[in-house]
Amino acid sequence: MSPQPTSRGPVPHGHVTLSQVAQRAGVSAQSVSNALNNPDRLAPATLERILATVAELGYEPNLSARALRNRSSHLIAFKVRPSRPDKASLLMDEFLYALNRSAVAAGYHLILCHAEGDGSAEEIKAYRNLLKKTPVDAFVLAETHRNDDRVAALRSWGVPFATFGRSWDGDDSLAWVDVDGRAGTRAATEHVAAQGHHRIGHIGWPAESEIGEERRAGWRAACGERGLETDLEAAVPDTLEDGRQAAHRMLDAPRPATALVCASDTLALGVLRALHERGLRPGAEVAVTGFDDSPTAALVSPGLTTLRQPIDVVGRQLIQAVENLIAGDPREPQHVLLQPELIVRGSSLPGPRTPTP
Amino acid sequence: MSPQPTSRGPVPHGHVTLSQVAQRAGVSAQSVSNALNNPDRLAPATLERILATVAELGYEPNLSARALRNRSSHLIAFKVRPSRPDKASLLMDEFLYALNRSAVAAGYHLILCHAEGDGSAEEIKAYRNLLKKTPVDAFVLAETHRNDDRVAALRSWGVPFATFGRSWDGDDSLAWVDVDGRAGTRAATEHVAAQGHHRIGHIGWPAESEIGEERRAGWRAACGERGLETDLEAAVPDTLEDGRQAAHRMLDAPRPATALVCASDTLALGVLRALHERGLRPGAEVAVTGFDDSPTAALVSPGLTTLRQPIDVVGRQLIQAVENLIAGDPREPQHVLLQPELIVRGSSLPGPRTPTP
DNA sequence: GAGCCGGACTTTAACGTTAATACCTGATCG
DNA sequence: CGATCAGGTATTAACGTTAAAGTCCGGCTC
Structure with missing residues (x-):
């Protein structure tokens, strides 16, 4: 916690920004950015010094600024459905927890959507509106069906997405995870x-x-x-x-x-x-x-x-699938069929x- | 859909920004911003023209830019818990749906948190980290207990929050909604x-x-x-x-x-x-x-x-409560005690x- | 009629980040 | 030995928005 001999900048309070880290480490803001995003562009000694300062000050990059600059919010959207009280299953509850856990582990956050109808035009409008407001990195859909309009819409917008539920119209270009x-x-x-x-x-x-x-x-x-x-x-x-x-x-x-x-x-x-x-x-x-x-x-x-x-595996695989799509992985979209347990x-x-x- | 005689700027494609609306409406970007946030600062005729252009182009403000500028993301954070399979109740599932519905209706979005432990130091760290990364407007906590560390932490950070579950230590400054x-x-x-x-x-x-x-x-x-x-x-x-x-x-x-x-x-x-x-x-x-x-x-x-x-009312009231806190409403924090139905x-x-x- | 006021709108600058570019230094080459 | 190059770092500009400050102008006062 004592100030390092090599860094002479002040220790900031409150929000820590790139340039505060830079000042303290005695480099430019861009170098700090590079230390985090392109470490190979820096000399090893500089890299180490910067990373130490990042840790010292507890710097975390501001997601809004990143999203603005990169058009990528590190947010994955999912629409929650009303739980029908006459249905016994907790499946969606467990699914959401599993999905969120994997999303957070992968450095993303889940943002929830809402639409009264289901698979409806309103739901698609909700997705469209969310995309206008914020550069959501990907969508996860649950309970798809044949000729699903949401699939068509998301595809036409060029947004990465994966579905819990296989492609029912034999569409191989869809990334999905399903249980057999x-x-x-x-x-x-x-x-x-x-x-x-x-x-x-x-x-x-x-x-x-x-x-x-x-x-x-x-x-x-x-x-x-x-x-x-x-x-x-x-x-x-x-x-x-x-x-x-x-x-x-x-x-x-x-x-x-x-x-x-x-x-x-x-x-x-x-x-x-x-x-x-x-x-x-x-x-x-x-x-x-x-x-x-x-x-x-x-x-x-x-x-x-x-x-x-195996709902936790479903969540993990779905996040894996959208990660691949976001990264522009050239391989075929994933199709994962999991076995239920008797x-x-x-x-x-x-x-x-x-x-x- | 035909171009209006008074606006001569081009119709943009893809993302619509403030300045595109401004250009088309023949005003400055700031005036468009004012039309949406401070309508009384504009002459009625100008206001109307701008709003028409906003509607025409389907403009939606970019939340990342807003968040960066205003330090307010219009995001409300909530931590989902694992659903214990031996528990019969769907309460949390229904609660999340209700909370999200009200949040969206109020112009917010729910962002989910994750922490393995419960009420743990890890959970607090997750909140802290989220706050470092993004200016979450408020938190909603569920299942609070006596001497809840999370309450103390959020309060010390000055973040608005409300809890599903009353204050058990007789703390009147806490905004809560509970069922009797x-x-x-x-x-x-x-x-x-x-x-x-x-x-x-x-x-x-x-x-x-x-x-x-x-x-x-x-x-x-x-x-x-x-x-x-x-x-x-x-x-x-x-x-x-x-x-x-x-x-x-x-x-x-x-x-x-x-x-x-x-x-x-x-x-x-x-x-x-x-x-x-x-x-x-x-x-x-x-x-x-x-x-x-x-x-x-x-x-x-x-x-x-x-x-x-009455879980939908709980959700509505919690969003209401955090809205008041965010707006800096000077009144006492809300305490809402709802009656369950036999x-x-x-x-x-x-x-x-x-x-x- | 010079000075002032205030309404209506515009310009500037800043939020924090990063791609693109510019710069500097020392090493290598013809 | 000047030119070229490359590695390492710094500067610039931009993402879209909005608070604050600035400009313009018609109307009012004395």
């Missing part, structure tokens, strides 16, 4: 088949949902491989009540289901309710699996077998549990 | 008392938690007013298992509880599990209430009676439900 719903549902199906189930139904979402179709395909593939029928199939909205009704239908079938693989925890919880209404024991009599590992899945009795998305709980095990005394 | 946990728990207690329950227990958190103590006080007050005993009391960590065990203890008491008012949905879900293990019907035989209206509360069977925090579901009603056939 097909493999996940297949793993769940194989798991219940391994417990001896032969009548395995699937409760999923309507065909408009690309994610839903992927998950359904995993169930169909696993059944196909084992020669199991795939006649027990429902495509319903993602609510507990719809899951409950679909379960009742499949349990009323001539050859009823003994296992139900669901596209979401919400639907699976509906199935658990249906079983409860019929006095059937989950796991022991009818196996049930969900998707997303919501908090509820761990809290219900018996626990709900489900698939956990979390086995009581709802799919014959276990010793006796829920209905 | 005492009134909420009191309402829940009165509700079960109105169903005819006389042995009402409370499962809450250890006394270190100021929030927990508030909620406990509400239960105690409601019981006191009705001459009910308050001997059935537990102070445990906020986990399902702790709730379950506490419930068993209170049901094993010489004069057992017939109603259990809990400090959280997580604890209440533990109680529901305990009831299930004993073959007791929630609502009909033992009333249960939680706190926070987690998604799980609506999804379990029977539904869990709980208290919903959401009555099957777990506290004798209703016709027959959960255990």
Whole structure:
């Protein structure tokens, strides 16, 4: 903390600027800038002296000035969505935390966008406005769909961006990170088949949902491989009540289901309710699996077998992807497909549990 | 879209700047700036012409330049926390959305902070670093506690901030917004008392938690007013298992509880599990209430009676509070105490439900 | 009619940074 | 031995905005 013999400038108070560091180190402001951005342009001795002064004064470059000069704010924009209270999953909450952690680790900050509609013209306008006001370095989109207008807009503006959710229109030039719903549902199906189930139904979402179709395909593939029928199939909205009704239908079938693989925890919880209404024991009599590992899945009795998305990896990879794009990396945009993890709980095990005394 | 007769400057492409607007409107850049920031300094005719040009060109002020010049970034910082997967509540997710909506409506943007620890020295360092890099206008803190170092730090730096959570050390100079946990728990207690329950227990958190103590006080007050005993009391960590065990203890008491008012949905879900293990019907035989209206509360069977925090109002009021501070409003800092809403579901009603056939 | 006032607008300078350019010094070359 | 070069550092100018100071001019006072 004692003043170094080689630096004679004053120790400034409050905000520390480049020229204050320069003055104290006895060099020009540009040299300090070079020390931080182009260290190879300086003589080693000078570099060392400058860096020591930077550390001594605790200098941090002013982002506004940098942004103004470089047209780069070190900001990554992300739009937060309202959390639907009827949805069990904390996925977006965990995702945001993971994304932010990786962004900060990479020297960026997350700035949040807002738009009432979803995927709407209003959302695109919000992005446009943000870009007018501040040179956001990149965008991260979640829950993309086929023919996503936001993708088209961002691309037309030439802004780097990556999406959580693959390109559904076979667009290879998009950078994306996704979780393999097909493999996940297949793993769940194989798991219940391994417990001896032969009548395995699937409760999923309507065909408009690309994610839903992927998950359904995993169930169909696993059944196909084992020669199991795939006649027990429902495509319903993602609510507990719809899951409950679909379960009742499949349990009323001539050859009823003994296992139900669901596209979401919400639907699976509906199935658990249906079983409860019929006095059937989950796991022991009818196996049930969900998707997303919501908090509820761990809290219900018996626990709900489900698939956990490796959400911290998703965040890390997305930041990696936009970093590459920002750096103008000439390689192909990244496509990362991650595997979900099957979390086995009581709802799919014959276990010793006796829920209905 | 056709060029106006009074303005003869060129229509620029790409980024629109003050001086481009100025050129087209035939005035100086400063006049355009004044049109937006000090309209009364201009002659009405000039003002109108400038504003028309601003609209025509879709000009938006550059935030980096503004920040550099004004030392104000129109950014509000908030630190996101990891969502604990064993906690049922979506509170923070909803809060962030609400806060961001209000921030954007007020012309601000939310920028996210990250720190591994919690309330730690590292968190304070993260705030300090952010402030060095960019002139964040204000901070919003969540989940404050007694002798919160973050409060002391932000105050010592002279940065405006408001907290979600009241000042626990009786510090009137703090701007805060909070939800009245005492009134909420009191309402829940009165509700079960109105169903005819006389042995009402409370499962809450250890006394270190100021929030927990508030909620406990509400239960105690409601019981006191009705001459009910308050001997059935537990102070445990906020986990399902702790709730379950506490419930068993209170049901094993010489004069057992017939109603259990809990400090959280997580604890209440533990109680529901305990009831299930004993073959007791929630609502009909033992009333249960939680706190926070987690998604799980609506999804379990029977539904869990709980208290919903008016989280959108919390967000709005917090932004309001920091706006006042930023504007240097001379009035006392705001203290806003909001009332939670009792959401009555099957777990506290004798209703016709027959959960255990 | 000289002096003054004040409204309407413009010019200047500055916020902190960095690309581009200019400068200086000593070494190498023809 | 003067010219050329290159490494190291300094100067200039610009990013877009706005506070402060300056200019201009018509109207008013005495």
